[in-house]
Each structure stands twice: as C-alpha cells, then as structure tokens.
Amino acid sequence: MSMMREQAPRRRTPQRQGLGAPPVINPAGVVKRMLPRTLFGRSLLIITTPVILAQAIATFYFYDQHWERVTNNQAFGVAGEVAMVIEQLGRDQTPEDRDVTLDMVTRTTDLMVTFQPGERLPNWHRQHLFGILEHTLGRALDEKVGRPWTIDTHVAHEWYGINVQLPDGVLHVLSPERRLFSFTSWVFILWMAGSSLLLFTVAIMFMRNQIRPIRRLAIAAEAFGKGRDTPAFKPEGASEVRQAATAFLQMRERIQRQISQRTEMLAGVSHDLRTPLTRMRLQLAMLPDAQEVEELKADVAEMEGMIEAYLAFARGEGAEPATPTDVGALLADVVANARREGRLVELSLPDIAITVPLRANDFRRCVANLVGNAVRYAGRAWVTLQRQGGHLYVLIDDDGPGIPEEMREEVFRPFHRLDGSRNQATGGVGLGLGIARDIANRHGGDVLLEDSPKGGLRAAIRLPV
Structure with a gap:
C-alpha cells in the first residue's frame, strides 16, 4: 500500500505539467492534408472549384x-x-x-x-x-x-x-x-448538372493531355537515375513542359559526356602508366638478386595491381545497356564462382524469380566485390535476396571482425583501407567497395554497411524496382 501511495503522485505529474493536454490542431495542416497531392488533382480542383461556386x-x-x-x-x-x-x-x-x-x-x-x-x-x-x-x-x-x-x-x-x-x-x-x-426549376437544375458534367469531362480530358508530358518527363528522369536509357523520350506538351524536357535532355547529355571523359581519362592514365612500369620491371630483372631489388619488384607489382584496379574502375563506366536480368540466377552464378575458389558461401533466394532491368556485368562485379570482401576477411558469408516494397535488397553477411560504425563511410573512398579491421596482407588496393557503390549508384541504388546478425558485417545493396 505504501508503494502505491508513493507511485500515485508520479502518475499525476505529467498531467500537471501539461503533457496530458490534447494536441493542438493546425487548421492549415488539416486543409493541406485534404488537398490532392497530384498535379492532375490540383489542376482539376482549380478548374472545378470556381464552377461549383x-x-x-x-x-x-x-x-x-x-x-x-x-x-x-x-x-x-x-x-x-x-x-x-x-x-x-x-x-x-x-x-x-x-x-x-x-x-x-x-x-x-x-x-x-x-x-x-x-x-x-x-x-x-x-x-x-x-x-x-x-x-x-x-x-x-x-x-x-x-x-x-x-x-x-x-x-x-x-x-x-x-x-x-x-x-x-x-x-x-x-x-x-x-x-x-x-417545373422550370427542375429543368434549370438538370441543365446545370448536365452542363457541369460536360465541362468536367472536357476539363479532365484536357488536363490529362497536359499532364501526360509531365509524367513522361518524370518517368524518363527516374529511368535515367536508375541507369536506364530512354532513347524514345522527346519534348512535347506546353511550352513550359517542353522547356523542362529540353533542359533534362541537355543535362543528361552533359552527364553522359562527363562520364565518358572521366572513363577515357582514367583508361588513358592507367594505360600510360603501364609503359614505364614495364620498363622498370625489365630493368629489375636484369639486376642481380638483392634485398633492395626484391623490395623494388614488390613495389612495382603493387603499382601494377593499382593500375589494374584503375582499369577495372574505368571499365565500370562503360556503355553496357540495361536488360531484364534474373537477379537470383546472377547471384547463384557469383556464389558458384566463390565456392569453386574454396569459399564457404550460402545463398538464400525467394520462391518467385525476380527480374529487373540491370547492367548484368556491372552488377555481377558489384556483388562479386562484396562477396569477395566478405569471404576474404571472414570465415563464411551468407547472400540473401529480398524484395520489400519498391526496393530490391541483396544482403551479404559475414562472421568476420566487421567495421566500426564511425568508419563505415570512409571505406568507400578510393584506396582507403582500415588497418584495424582489414588485414593488409590479404591484398587489394581499396577500390572494391568504391566500385561496388559506384555501380549501385548508377542503377539508382546504394550500398549500405551495418551490423550483421551473423556477428560480422552486413553489406546491403538497395535497388529501386
């Protein structure tokens, strides 16, 4: 009984402080929630409201x-x-x-x-x-x-x-x-109702024709954000919509031109660096064996590995078209390659096949990089395919040491490695995660790192579908 008397005032305290008061309703917010969200609905409301009034x-x-x-x-x-x-x-x-x-x-x-x-x-x-x-x-x-x-x-x-x-x-x-x-009152009412329905029908047809180019522009922009080409898109509709569509096409051309220039630059730099490295390797082969010579050979081999990573990064910016791809079959192929190398990888797929437009080679490289990281730094990896709402998730879990939460974004930077959580002797130049995220971004998605229920790290590829 004494405990109940001591707890009773505590239950009344929030009410004395005003926490139990009813929430304040904002009329403007209520009206805003009641208004239609689409441009078609709002335009139709603008047309019909004066007529109804x-x-x-x-x-x-x-x-x-x-x-x-x-x-x-x-x-x-x-x-x-x-x-x-x-x-x-x-x-x-x-x-x-x-x-x-x-x-x-x-x-x-x-x-x-x-x-x-x-x-x-x-x-x-x-x-x-x-x-x-x-x-x-x-x-x-x-x-x-x-x-x-x-x-x-x-x-x-x-x-x-x-x-x-x-x-x-x-x-x-x-x-x-x-x-x-x-009886003229009924004739008047029927005439008003009939004319209103006719005007509403004409307004709906007109607004649909005006909204259709905006929807096509939104679909083209969304497809471009997902890395898909839209060659059939062309400006149409009202002058303002045509202006927006033209600006989108010009932006798309500039982005594609910038990507092409970046790819050509990376490929050219990587190719030009191979020539002096080849000469250095030949000259080192002619020198007598010594510890210094072996160290120089190791440096040259490391530089060649970095150049190969550069070229792989550059090839990721290619013009491979997006085609309908069975994601489950692609993951099974990647897992089979890892198992042939003696890796312990388990695959979990849904009962229904999932087919989405993908750049198959790029996406295979993205998954292979993440699976390779998982099996390199852990004993076992688990690959899971899930579909939730409007997104597709490829989850790669491992039971390794993981990555500290405050450093998970840094590992996506090119050539960045974590000495504490990633063994330096295992190889790699620090481009695998960067390439994986870059490929996911070109598909309109992303790569996220989080704690795995298996005890290690989880790399989640999220793609819109």
Whole structure:
C-alpha cells in the first residue's frame, strides 16, 4: 500500500505539467492534408472549384428569387380563386345557384370544386405542413380566405386537395400540381448538372493531355537515375513542359559526356602508366638478386595491381545497356564462382524469380566485390535476396571482425583501407567497395554497411524496382 501511495503522485505529474493536454490542431495542416497531392488533382480542383461556386451561387439565387417568387404567385393565385368561389357561394340563395356557380368554376378554371353541406373539418388546427409549397399555400389561404382549411397532398397523383370550412359545410377544391409548382426549376437544375458534367469531362480530358508530358518527363528522369536509357523520350506538351524536357535532355547529355571523359581519362592514365612500369620491371630483372631489388619488384607489382584496379574502375563506366536480368540466377552464378575458389558461401533466394532491368556485368562485379570482401576477411558469408516494397535488397553477411560504425563511410573512398579491421596482407588496393557503390549508384541504388546478425558485417545493396 505504501508503494502505491508513493507511485500515485508520479502518475499525476505529467498531467500537471501539461503533457496530458490534447494536441493542438493546425487548421492549415488539416486543409493541406485534404488537398490532392497530384498535379492532375490540383489542376482539376482549380478548374472545378470556381464552377461549383458559381453554380451554387446561381442555384441559391434561383431558389431565393425565381422559384420562391413564382411559387408564391401561383399559390396566391389559387388561393384567390378559392376566395372568389367562397364569396360567390355566399351570395347564392339556393342550392341550384350554388350548383351553377360550381359548374362555372370547374368549366372556366383548372380547379375541381365540390361542396358538402353540413360537413365539418376534423382537427384542422392541428395539421402539420411539410415542404415549402405547403407552407406557401397555407400562408396564401390564411391571407386570402381567412377560414379554417386543410391541405391534402395524397388525394391523387399530381393533384392537391384544399378543404375549406364554411358556415354550412365544407368546400373541397382539387388543384393540379402545375397550378402550384413551377417545373422550370427542375429543368434549370438538370441543365446545370448536365452542363457541369460536360465541362468536367472536357476539363479532365484536357488536363490529362497536359499532364501526360509531365509524367513522361518524370518517368524518363527516374529511368535515367536508375541507369536506364530512354532513347524514345522527346519534348512535347506546353511550352513550359517542353522547356523542362529540353533542359533534362541537355543535362543528361552533359552527364553522359562527363562520364565518358572521366572513363577515357582514367583508361588513358592507367594505360600510360603501364609503359614505364614495364620498363622498370625489365630493368629489375636484369639486376642481380638483392634485398633492395626484391623490395623494388614488390613495389612495382603493387603499382601494377593499382593500375589494374584503375582499369577495372574505368571499365565500370562503360556503355553496357540495361536488360531484364534474373537477379537470383546472377547471384547463384557469383556464389558458384566463390565456392569453386574454396569459399564457404550460402545463398538464400525467394520462391518467385525476380527480374529487373540491370547492367548484368556491372552488377555481377558489384556483388562479386562484396562477396569477395566478405569471404576474404571472414570465415563464411551468407547472400540473401529480398524484395520489400519498391526496393530490391541483396544482403551479404559475414562472421568476420566487421567495421566500426564511425568508419563505415570512409571505406568507400578510393584506396582507403582500415588497418584495424582489414588485414593488409590479404591484398587489394581499396577500390572494391568504391566500385561496388559506384555501380549501385548508377542503377539508382546504394550500398549500405551495418551490423550483421551473423556477428560480422552486413553489406546491403538497395535497388529501386
């Protein structure tokens, strides 16, 4: 009990500090979340909102001015005719005169009038009226007739019954609906609705034609970011869209030209360095054996290895086209090559084959570099293929020493090696991870390093699909 008393104030503390108060709702944020996110939806909203507002205002004005006024005039007209009949019946002295009056009214007007002597209206003062038309007609009868009355809306189809209490009986009047209701209101509403649907259809067709070039530009930019060529893309659409498409094409040409120049420069430098190295190796072969000569030969061999890495890096910038590739089969080929070299590598693939556009040779080099690093610095490696959402993941796990988290980005720099976590005697010049990330970037993806559940390092290749 003492523990409960000590903990109770702690549970109330957040409320005293205001932590339990309801969150403040930002109206601007709520409206922003309700708006459409696509350009097509926003453009259509910009077009349709003024039309809807204009029609709403016109409809309100029509009902407030035209429909109500016309209905009021028609109701008062019928009420006036009923009042005239009642006044004329009051002047008639005999039942025969009343019959003549009723026949004349039925013959000369649209009203069907009968009189029932001695009848009384039941509960006339308790009648509840529904609808604007009934209220308007009731107001007209109060003003024109000034006697007890009831309105029967179910007497017949398209007919209204008006019953008026007279001193010696009840006057029954049947009025057609057209005498009380203006059907032009429905025509007006149907015309507005039909014209709105027609305008919306035209607007949707027009906006789709305008949005299509923007979508094609977005698809071309996304494909170029994934390393895929889009030769069929050309500027089209409005002048602003054509300007954006032209700027994209010029940017793509500049990037491709820069990549080509970089590749040619690296290949040229690497090729030019081979000639003096070859001469140095020949001259060292002619010298007598000595420790200094052996050290120079080792330096020359290391430089040749660096040049080979340069050339491999340059070849990675080639113009290999992206083709549909079975990723599982490609990984199985890489794992089989590693196993032939005596490496312990396990492969896990999904049940369904995954085919995506890839530069097969480049991607094989990317996976081979990562698998080679894993088996070089660890005893065993695991390769797993997964698909999550819109991305494809190739996971390479090992049980080696791993890489410290604060140094995982540095290993992607060219010729950068970690003495503490990577054995210098195992070979390599520090370009493997850089080449792997460069290839993944050209496919629109990336290579990420993280802790492996196997106890070592995990290299994850993430590609958009």
